[in-house]
Structure formats: C-alpha cells, structure tokens
Amino acid sequence: MDPSAKPAAPTPKDFKSALKPIWCPGCGDFAVLNAVTKALAFMGLPREDVALISGIGCSSRIAAYTSVYGFHGVHGRALALASGLKAARPDLTVLVAGGDGDGLSIGGNHFIHACRRNMDLTYIIMDNEVYGMTKGQASPTTAPDWTSSKLTPQGSGIRPFRPAGLALTAGASFIARGFTGDPNGLAKILVAAMQHKGFSFVQALSPCPTFRPEQMQWKHHVRAFECETSSDPVEAAQRIQADDGMSTGIIFRNEYPVFRPGTGVDRGMGSIESEFAI
Amino acid sequence: MNSKNTCDISLAITGSGGAGSITAGELLLSLAGKNGCFGMMRRSFGPQIRGGEAAALVRISHKPVECMNDGFDLLLALDWNNADRFAEEIALRPDSLIIADPATGEIPASFRALGVEIIEVPMKALTEEIAFGRPNMVALGLLSHWLGFCGDEAGKLIDEIFGKKGEDIRSGSRSAFSAGFTEPLIVAAREARPRVERGDPVFSGSRWHFNGNQGCGLGAIRGGIRFAAAYPITPASDLLEWLSPRLEQLGGSLVQAEDELASINMVIGASFGGVPSMTATSGPGLALMTEAMGLAVASETPAVVVNVMRGGPSTGIPTKSEQVDLNMAIYGLHGDAPHLVLGALDHADCILTTEWSVRLAEALQTVAIVLTDQNLAQSTVLIPEPVYQLPEIGGRLKAGPVEGYRRYEVTASGVSPMAIPGTAGSTYVADGLEHCESGKPSTAAADHLAQLDKRSRKIESFDFGEYWADVRGGGQTAILTWGSSSAVAREAASRLEAGGVAVKVIALRLLLPASPDKLARELDGVSRVLIVEQSHSKQFYHFLRAYYSIGADTHVLARPGPLPITPAEIVEMIENWS
Numbered sequence: 043m044d045p046s047a048k049p050a051a052p053t054p055k056d057f058k059s060a061l062k063p064i065w066c067p068g069c070g071d072f073a074v075l076n077a078v079t080k081a082l083a084f085m086g087l088p089r090e091d092v093a094l095i096s097g098i099g100c101s102s103r104i105a106a107y108t109s110v111y112g113f114h115g116v117h118g119r120a121l122a123l124a125s126g127l128k129a130a131r132p133d134l135t136v137l138v139a140g141g142d143g144d145g146l147s148i149g150g151n152h153f154i155h156a157c158r159r160n161m162d163l164t165y166i167i168m169d170n171e172v173y174g175m176t177k178g179q180a181s182p183t184t185a186p187d188w189t190s191s192k193l194t195p196q197g198s199g200i201r202p203f204r205p206a207g208l209a210l211t212a213g214a215s216f217i218a219r220g221f222t223g224d225p226n227g228l229a230k231i232l233v234a235a236m237q238h239k240g241f242s243f244v245q246a247l248s249p250c251p252t253f254r255p256e257q258m259q260w261k262h263h264v265r266a267f268e269c270e271t272s273s274d275p276v277e278a279a280q281r282i283q284a285d286d287g288m289s290t291g292i293i294f295r296n297e298y299p300v301f302r303p304g305t306g307v308d309r310g311m312g313s314i315e316s317e318f319a320i
Numbered sequence: 321m322n323s324k325n326t327c328d329i330s331l332a333i334t335g336s337g338g339a340g341s342i343t344a345g346e347l348l349l350s351l352a353g354k355n356g357c358f359g360m361m362r363r364s365f366g367p368q369i370r371g372g373e374a375a376a377l378v379r380i381s382h383k384p385v386e387c388m389n390d391g392f393d394l395l396l397a398l399d400w401n402n403a404d405r406f407a408e409e410i411a412l413r414p415d416s417l418i419i420a421d422p423a424t425g426e427i428p429a430s431f432r433a434l435g436v437e438i439i440e441v442p443m444k445a446l447t448e449e450i451a452f453g454r455p456n457m458v459a460l461g462l463l464s465h466w467l468g469f470c471g472d473e474a475g476k477l478i479d480e481i482f483g484k485k486g487e488d489i490r491s492g493s494r495s496a497f498s499a500g501f502t503e504p505l506i507v508a509a510r511e512a513r514p515r516v517e518r519g520d521p522v523f524s525g526s527r528w529h530f531n532g533n534q535g536c537g538l539g540a541i542r543g544g545i546r547f548a549a550a551y552p553i554t555p556a557s558d559l560l561e562w563l564s565p566r567l568e569q570l571g572g573s574l575v576q577a578e579d580e581l582a583s584i585n586m587v588i589g590a591s592f593g594g595v596p597s598m599t600a601t602s603g604p605g606l607a608l609m610t611e612a613m614g615l616a617v618a619s620e621t622p623a624v625v626v627n628v629m630r631g632g633p634s635t636g637i638p639t640k641s642e643q644v645d646l647n648m649a650i651y652g653l654h655g656d657a658p659h660l661v662l663g664a665l666d667h668a669d670c671i672l673t674t675e676w677s678v679r680l681a682e683a684l685q686t687v688a689i690v691l692t693d694q695n696l697a698q699s700t701v702l703i704p705e706p707v708y709q710l711p712e713i714g715g716r717l718k719a720g721p722v723e724g725y726r727r728y729e730v731t732a733s734g735v736s737p738m739a740i741p742g743t744a745g746s747t748y749v750a751d752g753l754e755h756c757e758s759g760k761p762s763t764a765a766a767d768h769l770a771q772l773d774k775r776s777r778k779i780e781s782f783d784f785g786e787y788w789a790d791v792r793g794g795g796q797t798a799i800l801t802w803g804s805s806s807a808v809a810r811e812a813a814s815r816l817e818a819g820g821v822a823v824k825v826i827a828l829r830l831l832l833p834a835s836p837d838k839l840a841r842e843l844d845g846v847s848r849v850l851i852v853e854q855s856h857s858k859q860f861y862h863f864l865r866a867y868y869s870i871g872a873d874t875h876v877l878a879r880p881g882p883l884p885i886t887p888a889e890i891v892e893m894i895e896n897w898s
Contacts, residue, residue, distance in 0.1 A: 059749075061760060088744065089744075089747055090741065090742055090743055090744045090745070090746075090747055091741070091742060093592075093593075093741050095589065105749050106749045106751070106759075106760070106761065109747055110747055111739075111741040111747050111748065111749075112747075112748070112749035112750065113588075113589070113592055113619070113749065113750045113751075114749055114750070114751045114752060114753060114761075115585065115588070115612075115615055115619075115750075116585070116611055116612055116614075116615045116752055118581075119581060119582070119585040119612060122577065122578075122581065122582035122583075122585035122586050122589070123585040123586065123588055123589035123592075124589055125575065125577075125582070125586055125589065126547070126549060126575070126585065126586030126587060126588065126589030126590040126591075126593075126597070127589035127590060127592055127593045127741075128589075129547065129573055129575050129586065129590060130546075130547045130572075130573070130589070130590035130591075130593040130594070130595040130597065131590075131593035131594070131741060131742070133742070134593070134741055134742065151578055151579060151581075151582075152578060152581075152582055155577075155578035155582070303568075303573035303574065303575050304567070304568050304571065304572055304573025304574075305568065305571070306571055307571055308570055308571030309569050309570070309571070310569075310570070311541075311570070312569060314538070314541070314566055314569070315538070318528040318529065318530045318534070318538070318705075319526050319527065319528055319529075319705065320350055320353045320354070320527050320528070320529045320702065
C-alpha cells in the first residue's frame with residue numbers, strides 16, 4: 043500500500059469481518075450489524091481506533107462480525123470491561139453490545155452503574171425479550187404471561203423491565219430506541235449516540251424468529267415517537283411510561299458531566315518512593 | 321526482659337477509640353528508627369466502625385524483625401475500655417509490666433489475675449494542667465524513657481508531626497511528652513529493672529517505614545501498573561486507596577467499580593487497551609473474580625490480582641489474618657486454566673513479589689494472583705530499605721501492523737504478539753470462546769489442544785530463575801512454608817540455630833507453576849521437614865502433596881487464625897520431634 047495515498051472514504055463493508063454470523067435466518071441482529079457498520083462508516087473512524095465489546099449470547103457474537111478491535115468477554119460484564127478500556131484508553135471509540143439477558147439480568151448492576159457513571163460509551167441492547175443461545179428462556183424484558191419456555195411453562199409471572207425507564211432512573215444522559223426493521227433509522231440513532239458525549243444507551247428492538255416468531259409482527263406496531271427529544275428527565279419519564287415500548291427515536295438527551303478518571307499527565311515518581319524512608 | 325545487652329522489646333498500647341493508642345504506637349516506632357532501632361507494629365481493633373477500642377502492638381529491636389514475638393514485655397493501658405478483648409492477643413509473662421492510669425478504673429480481672437507488676441501513672445491527671453496535652457503523649461513519654469530513647473529526638477519528631485496541626489497542639493503534645501518522659505514513677509521503674517539497651521546503631525543506611533499494602537502498591541507501580549479498578553474490601557482497601565493518587569500522579573487512573581465482578585473485568589478491559597492493570601481484594605472478592613480470571617487466561621490478557629487474605633470462609637474474620645485462600649488461588653479457576661500464583665513472604669517481599677508478578681503477567685499474558693494477608697498488609701515495619709534485583713524480563717510482546725495477523729498464533733514459547741487497539745492493520749477480537757490462531761471461535765479438537773498446549777507451555781517453559789523461593793540456612797531439618805509464616809519460621813530457625821540445631825527455611829514465593837525439581841534439590845540431604853502454615857485444613861500441606869514429592873519425615877504445623885503463629889510454636893515442634 044502506498045502510504046502517501048489518501049485512503050478512500052470507508053464503506054460499511056470495510057467494518058465487516060469475513061466471518062459468517064451464526065444467527066438464524068430472519069434474526070434482527072443482522073440489521074443491527076448493518077446499522078453499526080453503516081454508522082461507523084458514516085463517522086469515518088479508522089477501524090483500529092474503535093473497539094466493540096460484547097458479553098455472551100446470540101447478539102454478543104456481533105463483535106467477531108466487525109473488523110474493529112473487539113472483546114467477546116464473559117456473560118453480563120461487557121460494560122465493565124468496556125469501562126476499563128475507556129478509562130485506560132480515552133482516545134478510543136468504544137461500543138458495547140449484547141442482549142437483554144446479558145445486559146439487564148446478569149449484567150443489570152453494571153448497566154445501572156454505567157448509566158450513572160456516564161463514561162463516553164455507546165451501549166446497544168439488542169432486545170428480543172428472550173434468551174436465544176440457551177434455547178428460549180424468559181428474560182427481564184419478557185412479558186409475564188409468555189408460556190413458551192420449558193423453564194417457566196406457566197409464564198415468568200414477573201413484570202418486565204422497561205429498559206429506557208431503567209436507564210433514565212439510573213442517570214443515563216442519552217436514551218434511544220431503534221428497530222431492526224428500520225436499519226437506516228437505527229444507524230442514524232447510533233451515529234447520534236456515538237456523537238453524544240457521555241453514556242449513550244440504545245435499545246434495538248430485534249425480533250427473534252426462532253423463539254419469539256410472534257415478534258415478526260413488530261413491524262406493524264413500531265412507529266416513531268411523535269415528540270422531539272426531551273432534555274427533561276421528568277418529561278422523558280412520562281413519555282416512557284405512557285408508551286407501549288414500540289415507539290422509536292431519541293427519547294432523552296442531556297449534557298451530564300462525563301466521567302473520565304485521571305489526567306493522563308505523567309508527573310513522574312516524584313516523592314512516592316521517598317515517602318517510605320523515615 | 322528478653323535481653324540485657326540487646327534490645328528486643330514487645331509492648332502493647334491499648335485504649336478506647338480516639339484515645340490515641342495507634343498514634344502513640346506509630347510515633348514510638350518512628351522514634352525507634354531515630355534511635356538506631358528497627359521494629360514493627362500491628363494494629364488491633366474491636367469490631368466497631370468508629371470509637372471502638374484499639375491496640376498498637378509494637379516490637380522494637382536492635383536488628384530488623386519481620387514478625388511479632390511470642391509474648392509482650394509491657395502493656396500500657398490508656399484506659400481499660402473493653403481491654404479484655406485484647407487479653408488473648410497480648411500474652412503477658414510473669415515478668416511483664418503493666419502501666420495503667422488509676423483514674424480510668426479497675427484493672428480487668430483477666431489482666432490482674434496474671435500477677436504481673438503494675439505501675440499506676442496518672443496520665444490523664446498529668447495533662448490537666450497542659451493545654452492541648454493528651455494522655456497518649458504522656459504514654460509516649462513514659463515508653464520513650466523506659467526504652468532509653470533520646471528525648472530530644474522525640475521532641476523533634478513531635479514538632480514535625482504536630483507542627484502541621486498548629487502551635488497549640490504542637491506545644492501541648494511536647495509538654496505532655498515531657499511530663500511522661502520525666503515522670504518519677506517511670507524513672508524509678510527503669511532504674512529498678514534490668515535496663516533496656518537499645519544496642520549500638522550499627523546500621524547507617526536508609527530505614528523504610530511502611531505496611532504490606534503500601535509495599536504491594538509500590539511493587540505494582542514499579543512493575544508498570546497504570547490502571548487499577550477497585551471495590552472496597554477489608555483488608556485490601558487501603559492498598560487501593562494508596563494507589564489512587566499515585567496512579568493519577570503517574571498519568572494512570574483508578575476507577576471505583578460497582579462490585580468485584582466489574583473491577584476484574586475493568587482490569588481486563590484496560591489491559592486489553594495496552595495498559596498494565598490490577599485490582600486488589602480479599603477472599604470473598606477473589607471468589608467473585610474467578611470467572612473473569614478464566615477469561616483473562618483464555619483471552620491471554622495480562623491481569624494482576626492482589627488478594628489480601630483474611631479469616632474465612634464467608635465474611636469470617638475480616639480484620640484478622642489467615643492463609644486460607646491458597647486453594648482458591650491455585651484451583652479456583654474453571655477449565656484447564658494455567659496461571660500464576662505468588663505469595664509475598666514478608667513486608668519487603670511485598671514490593672519484590674508484586675513487581676515480579678506484574679512483570680510476569682505482562683510477559684506471559686496471563687493472570688497473576690499475588691497472595692498476601694492481613695498480617696502483612698496492615699502491620700507496619702521499620703526495616704532497612706529493601707534492595708533487590710529482579711531478573712530481566714521483557715515487557716508485553718506487542719504486535720505491529722501485520723498482514724494476516726493471528727493474535728493466538730502458536731509459537732515456540734507459547735507467547736503470541738498482542739496487538740494493542742490503535743495499531744492499524746492488526747485488529748482482532750479477543751475471545752473467551754475457544755478459538756483458532758486468528759481468534760475465530762472454534763470447537764475443533766485440534767484448535768482446543770493447540771491453544772491449551774500453548775497457554776500451558778508459555779508458563780511451564782518459562783525460566784523463573786532463583787526467585788521461586790527464598791531459602792535460608794542449611795541442615796538436615798527444613799521448614800517449608802509460605803507467605804507471612806515465612807518470617808516466623810526464620811525467627812524460629814535462628815533461635816534453634818542459637819541452640820545448636822541447624823534449620824533450613826524454604827519459603828515458596830512462586831506457588832504456581834510449581835517447581836518440583838528445584839525443591840527436590842533443596843531438600844537433598846534433608847531428613848526432617850516441618851510444614852508451617854496458618855490454615856485449619858492444611859491447605860499448603862495438601863498443595864505440596866499435589867505438586868511435590870517430599871521423601872523426608874514430614875510434620876505439619878497448621879493452625880487457623882486469628883492469633884498469629886509464633887516462633888515459639890515452631891521451635892517447640894522441632895525440639896519435640898517424634
């Protein structure tokens with residue numbers, strides 16, 4: 043390669059790896075992958091300056107399907123791993139992705155603390171209201187009367203989280219919802235999320251054709267929020283509560299102080315060693 | 321007294337919270353340094369968060385000491401509030417001395433029953449005429465006189481410490497000190513008893529005053545740690561607190577995590593980003609971290625975890641020491657997960673072992689668990705400045721821009737070049753899923769075997785050199801030990817040697833990987849082996865049985881905390897070998 047040549051503008055394809063996803067045909071996660079690569083191409087970031095961190099589950103396999111640096115970690119801890127990376131390497135653009143079980147059940151504590159910590163990360167929950175990789179169990183976003191799981195054949199009996207409401211309460215500074223049936227709209231939301239300074243949370247409604255085939259009807263219910271993005275948490279809370287969870291758009295955005303530990307300036311060992319001497 | 325010509329004094333200062341027993345103890349230890357002595361101090365607290373009783377347990381000696389002695393020569397009680405709690409810990413002998421203030425009430429039966437000499441000094445009353453004078457400074461004066469310390473040096477130290485707090489406090493503290501230093505009762509007591517000599521100050525080098533947690537912190541930053549994630553847990557929190565401003569000073573950072581699951585994953589994330597990273601915790605926290613330590617092993621991400629052991633299981637005895645997380649550190653990871661486990665042997669060794677661990681973790685791209693314990697972590701020593709020379713170890717092997725980069729390339733050493741985010745052309749996905757050389761997930765038997773072999777080979781084939789153990793002395797009797805029991809074993813060995821029994825002390829610093837050939841060489845010609853550890857279930861003994869072959873006649877001294885193992889217990893085991 044001629045180093046003096048100006049690199050051509052990146053295309054979404056440049057951000058895809060050669061690996062073939064393990065996802066089922068019709069899975070919404072393909073559209074999330076497309077939206078992510080589209081958003082990265084739009085941002086024009088060098089691949090090596092981006093890291094995509096994921097947990098465990100169908101959707102968390104996404105890290106391997108992009109061509110940026112990635113870490114496919116343990117179940118539920120993607121946000122913690124990404125927070126460490128961002129703290130140590132604030133120069134990187136760090137995306138985090140995973141499923142509703144990964145992020146809201148086993149990783150629930152990290153989710154609320156990532157919201158309040160407000161590091162400059164973008165977190166995508168690919169929400170299909172089910173554990174797919176373990177073959178169909180209820181997740182924290184599953185309706186209480188969903189009886190198709192062998193684990194909870196009578197239904198979970200537990201009311202689901204509203205991820206956007208949870209994020210708002212926990213102090214997230216950017217909250218949005220997208221739909222995989224509208225990958226361009228989702229890509230636009232992701233661009234806004236990445237441009238946002240602070241923790242941006244994007245819930246991507248991503249149907250599971252295998253364990254939740256009824257979700258293939260979501261396309262008939264999803265529509266855009268009728269109102270503008272709010273910067274008022276009270277107003278945003280009301281909208282989230284009034285909504286059936288199927289409205290898309292940027293629900294809430296505000297400029298909260300961004301957490302960035304350390305100054306990055308090395309002032310040397312100084313008196314650290316001499317403090318030991320008497 | 322222990323000795324007439326040399327100084328080796330153990331004393332305890334007790335009092336209610338806020339009475340200043342710990343301050344007096346720390347100052348006394350500093351003064352020991354200014355008077356040519358060495359020493360150490362343990363703190364003991366009641367269970368209250370604030371306002372509970374506290375004891376400063378101080379040992380002052382003309383030569384460096386690394387463990388507490390068997391018993392105490394003197395107990396100074398600022399008051400008797402809940403002092404019974406310390407009765408077990410402060411073992412007095414018939415010739416010991418108690419100094420107490422008659423104004424603070426009756427001497428508890430547990431102490432009075434010992435029948436030791438009691439000197440009653442009205443410490444509180446002596447301060448009544450002194451503005452800003454406190455009984456603990458009177459106590460410092462009493463003890464300084466009793467120890468034969470230089471009053472002028474003490475005055476200078478008080479000026480230095482209390483000068484920052486204002487003139488009233490400085491001058492009040494000095495006056496209170498003088499009142500104690502010249503108190504006729506203590507002057508008479510010193511005359512009446514064999515005088516404590518502080519020995520000739522033979523050491524002219526620099527003396528260091530620090531605790532084990534600080535030692536680990538220093539070793540960590542010397543090793544290159546620039547990021548730490550922290551979740552508070554006794555007795556590791558003060559290591560993390562020590563690191564926080566110092567990492568920032570060095571251009572790094574510390575993040576307080578929401579739990580230990582987060583802190584270890586933050587460490588892995590930061591290290592993936594190319595920055596040497598660590599966390600510190602104690603037993604329950606280490607248990608929470610074990611899953612992610614498996615991730616660090618599988619993804620070959622360097623990570624250092626300092627685990628400060630405390631009494632367990634569960635919440636156990638958080639403020640007291642035990643060597644009981646060895647099993648978890650060695651065997652706790654899931655799958656076949658080769659990793660490093662090291663144990664710091666004494667305070668100075670906290671620095672060396674932690675620095676070495678960081679360098680090893682970086683070079684071998686794996687997890688290093690550094691085991692210390694509450695005993696090391698929260699006791700302070702005054703010792704010659706530790707000097708050591710670690711073997712040269714290359715840093716993390718990094719990959720440049722490589723066409724067809726394979727993160728988990730199978731190499732002869734087992735170590736593969738690691739691309740750091742920001743490096744163009746070498747992007748890859750680190751994975752806890754088993755993978756082939758490129759990092760692509762794989763369930764193929766051949767890939768699994770190749771990666772297992774590689775991860776094991778990089779550790780097994782590495783030359784750890786002579787630092788695997790600290791070996792002292794010789795003879796047909798050996799003590800095999802680890803961690804903070806090592807210093808106790810060394811002291812026992814020197815006593816036995818003085819009595820004509822040569823004892824070799826082998827303290828294992830590198831626990832995993834094991835070094836069976838090296839130990840076999842050291843045990844050549846040894847006929848008796850005493851294994852010493854502070855655990856109820858003989859964790860170290862069973863570990864040795866698993867990894868080593870010991871032909872000699874073997875006895876085990878294993879007992880739980882919270883009371884420290886004493887040199888006398890070890891001496892007795894060897895003297896009464898059967």
